[in-house]
Amino acid sequence: MRAAIYARRSTEQNVADEAKSVVRQVENARAFAGTRGWQVADDLIFVDDGISGAEFEKRPGFMRMMGTLPRPPFGVLIVSERKTIGREMSQTSYVIKQLAEAGVEIFEYMHGKSLTPRNAMDKVVGALQGFTDEKAREETSERVHEAHTRLHRAGRVVGGRVFGYRNQDVFNGVDRDGRPLRSHVERVRDPVEEAVVRRIFELYDSGYGLKRIAALLTAEGAAAPKHARRTDGLAPVVGWGASTVRTVLMRETYRGVVVWNKTRKRDSGGKWAPSDRPESEWIRTTNEALRIIDEALWKRVAERRGDTEGKALRFSSGRISGRPPKHAALNLLAGLATCGLCGGGLIVERGTTRGRPQIPYYICHRHRMNGTCTNALRMPVEDMNEEVLQAVEEHALTPEAVESVILFSERDDITDRKQTLDAERKDIEKRIARLVAAIESGTDTPAALLVRLKELQERLSAITTELLNMRPVPRLPAAVIESRLAEWRRLLRASTTQGRTVLQRVLRGRLTFTPRADGCGYDFEGPTRFDKLFSGMACKPLAAATFDDLVRNAGRGTERIGVEDVPDADYGRLLEAAAMRKGWRARPELNRRPPA
Numbered sequence: 211m212r213a214a215i216y217a218r219r220s221t222e223q224n225v226a227d228e229a230k231s232v233v234r235q236v237e238n239a240r241a242f243a244g245t246r247g248w249q250v251a252d253d254l255i256f257v258d259d260g261i262s263g264a265e266f267e268k269r270p271g272f273m274r275m276m277g278t279l280p281r282p283p284f285g286v287l288i289v290s291e292r293k294t295i296g297r298e299m300s301q302t303s304y305v306i307k308q309l310a311e312a313g314v315e316i317f318e319y320m321h322g323k324s325l326t327p328r329n330a331m332d333k334v335v336g337a338l339q340g341f342t343d344e345k346a347r348e349e350t351s352e353r354v355h356e357a358h359t360r361l362h363r364a365g366r367v368v369g370g371r372v373f374g375y376r377n378q379d380v381f382n383g384v385d386r387d388g389r390p391l392r393s394h395v396e397r398v399r400d401p402v403e404e405a406v407v408r409r410i411f412e413l414y415d416s417g418y419g420l421k422r423i424a425a426l427l428t429a430e431g432a433a434a435p436k437h438a439r440r441t442d443g444l445a446p447v448v449g450w451g452a453s454t455v456r457t458v459l460m461r462e463t464y465r466g467v468v469v470w471n472k473t474r475k476r477d478s479g480g481k482w483a484p485s486d487r488p489e490s491e492w493i494r495t496t497n498e499a500l501r502i503i504d505e506a507l508w509k510r511v512a513e514r515r516g517d518t519e520g521k522a523l524r525f526s527s528g529r530i531s532g533r534p535p536k537h538a539a540l541n542l543l544a545g546l547a548t549c550g551l552c553g554g555g556l557i558v559e560r561g562t563t564r565g566r567p568q569i570p571y572y573i574c575h576r577h578r579m580n581g582t583c584t585n586a587l588r589m590p591v592e593d594m595n596e597e598v599l600q601a602v603e604e605h606a607l608t609p610e611a612v613e614s615v616i617l618f619s620e621r622d623d624i625t626d627r628k629q630t631l632d633a634e635r636k637d638i639e640k641r642i643a644r645l646v647a648a649i650e651s652g653t654d655t656p657a658a659l660l661v662r663l664k665e666l667q668e669r670l671s672a673i674t675t676e677l678l679n680m681r682p683v684p685r686l687p688a689a690v691i692e693s694r695l696a697e698w699r700r701l702l703r704a705s706t707t708q709g710r711t712v713l714q715r716v717l718r719g720r721l722t723f724t725p726r727a728d729g730c731g732y733d734f735e736g737p738t739r740f741d742k743l744f745s746g747m748a749c750k751p752l753a754a755a756t757f758d759d760l761v762r763n764a765g766r767g768t769e770r771i772g773v774e775d776v777p778d779a780d781y782g783r784l785l786e787a788a789a790m791r792k793g794w795r796a797r798p799e800l801n802r803r804p805p806a
Contacts, residue, residue: 211247211248211249211285211286212248212249212250212251212254212283212284212285212286213243213246213248213249213250213254213284213285213286213287213288214250214254214255214256214275214282214284214286214287214288214314215235215236215239215240215243215250215254215255215256215287215288215289216256216257216271216272216275216287216288216289216294216295217232217235217236217239217255217256217257217258217289217290217294218232218235218257218258218259218261218263218269218271218272218294218295219231219232219235219258219259219260219261220260220261220262220263220297232257232258232259235289235290235294236255236257238290238319239288239289239290239319241319242288242317242319242322243286243288248286248288250288254283254284256271256272256274256275257271258270258271258272262297262347262476262480262482263293263294263295263296263297263298263343263347263480264296264297264298264347264476264479264480264481265480265481265482266296266298266301266305268482275287276305276308279308279309279312280311280312280629280632280633281312282309282312282313282314284314285313285314285315285640286314286315286316286317287309287314287315287316287317288316288317288318288319289316289317289318289319289325290318290319290320291318291320291321292318292325292336292339292340292343293343293346294318295316295325296343297343297344297346297347297480298340298344298479298480299337299340299341299343299344300340302340302343303333303336303337303340306325306326306327306336309326310326310327311633312633312636313633313636313637313640314326344480347480348480351476351480358470359470359471359493361394362468362470362471362493362495363493363495364394365396365468365495365497366394366395366396367394367395367396367397368470369470371436372397372461372463373403373406373407373434373435373458374399374400374403374404374406374407374463374464374502375397375398375399375400375403375463375500376397376398376400377395377396377397378395378396378397378398379392379395380392380393380394380395380396381393397500399499399500399502402433403433404502406427406432406433406434407458407464407502407503408502408503409427409432410423410427410455410458410459411458411459411464411503411507411508411511412507413426414455414459414511414514415507415510415511415514420452420453420455420456421452421579421580423450423452423455424449424450424451424452424454424455424579424580425450425579425580425581427449427450427455428448428449428450428580428581428582429581431449432450434448434449434450434454435454444552444553445553447554447576447580447582448582449580449582450580451579451580452579452580459511459515460515462494463500464500464501464502464503464508465501465502465503465505465508466496466497466498466499466500466501467494467495467496467497468494468495468496468497468500469492469493469494470492470493470494470495471487471491471492471493472486472487472492473485473486473487474486474487540706541558541591541706542591542595542598542599542706542709542710542713543556543572543594543595543598543713543721544557544558544710545720546710546713546714546717546720546721547572547720547721547723547734548720548721548722548723549574549575549576549577549583549585549722549723550585550722550723550724550725550732550733551574551583551584551585551724551725552574552576552577552582552583552585554574554575554576554577554583555574555575556572556573556574556575556723557572557573557574557575557578558570558571558572558573558591559571559572559573559578559588569590569591569592570590570591571588571589571590571591572588572589572590572591572594572723573586573587573588574586574587585725587725587729587731587732589731589732589748593748593749594723594732594748597734597746597747597748598713598721598734598746598748599702599703599709600746601734601744601745601746602702602712602713602716602744603699603702604744605738605744605745605746606716606738606744607699607702607716628677631673631676631677632677634673635670635673635674635677638666638669638670638673639670641666642663642666642667642670645659645662645663645666646663649663716738717736717737717738718736718737718738719736719737720736721734721735721736722734722735722736723748726747730749731747731748731749732747732748733745733746733747734746734747734748
């Protein structure tokens, strides 16, 4: 029989503890499989190292193992203990149930017993063991938090690295082999990064804004914080950004005050879910050795931040200083448009010239904020919105898309029943195989085995017959699908908010806008939920509109186009033809042919 191995080391375990490491777990599991005559292939060893038992979706090895269901290539799973699967009581029990329904029996080599429940008592024992594991995880978390609090009050590093400083190991004594023993970690000032921090405060105090400081530091190639690895596969932003500069100006460590316990990393269930703690739980300690900014400069910067943040000042020249307050998104492509060169988002640039409103433009966020992207193309908002809307209508909301949606909706209403029968059939087939093997190996076959074999064969025949007689039933009638797509087409131009809703329903991801070589506009494309790619081209207008044109056409954008302005007659006949090709007559009016 083929067996699989799952090994996991918790975040609270020591890497040097070989008795609990994943390497030792795999070795012991292989030895256990050998005593049972099971074969373990290398591709059936699943490992998660340094991940909490409360996490399930963020464990790569675990998710790869569960991805083999409902037809796993193994019949036995070997773990060290039950808590290796997880330390959340209800979720761990559900995982064991999923594996059992897929025909996998779980064994723990520490005690040499099966974890797969066979009766109610086994489930009760498993629940008690799960409670014990979860309680131990909670107590460990409390002890770790208490230890970190003690370290922080002693002035030692609890957490990661902070820009402007470097973490330095402090050793105290040696072990029995003469190797130095690390006592703790201290934070010391970094001369290069310290100079950058001091310059940021001085520039802001002299009147520079956040974006201007970020662009200046990036152009100079100044040292910058190391950005976290992106989960979408794109390269991280190079240099400084306005938000990073703002974070530096707000960090009290630079004035010699270290604040800890501001956030909570995990929720009550132990899953990774960072959240803010109330300020009453923050712990502040003073360490003058870490001071980079003198108190007078810190107070001036804090006073200016309080005067400018959340307020927008407009000078007589029309220039805006400060960050305007946040409002609901008013742009069709906000959060849906991506630059094809750097992977950053496209934002809307607005402003005034001598008191007159300018045409709003889409521009690459990374180019505008710190100049790290070479895409300097600006496209009028109205022109790009119109091109995208036309592309959606021409390539996504079509009769072919109607047929695709109808095809996708033809799922089996009794899928759950079918999956249950498939699992039961596999289980019965395995039982029959075991009974046949027992009968063939025995000299005197008990009558009870033959009776049980006959019962299982009859049940297997009944399941096969029921599966053959199943017929797919459409989950949604054709009329519902047709009316819904027709409504999407009407809402696409009804308002900006409704148009964004339609785009989010139609798109599978974001639109990618790549500037053309001749600089006349963008080529854009994006995947839809109908498994098609729609693409288009947004070009600059031939002549810029005058101020009088803007005033005369104010309010004439897509926000003011009503449903009555959109002709639906031709599109309705196309929908009717698509439905008739599928052989449905969901509405009485579909049986009537349009007049010649």
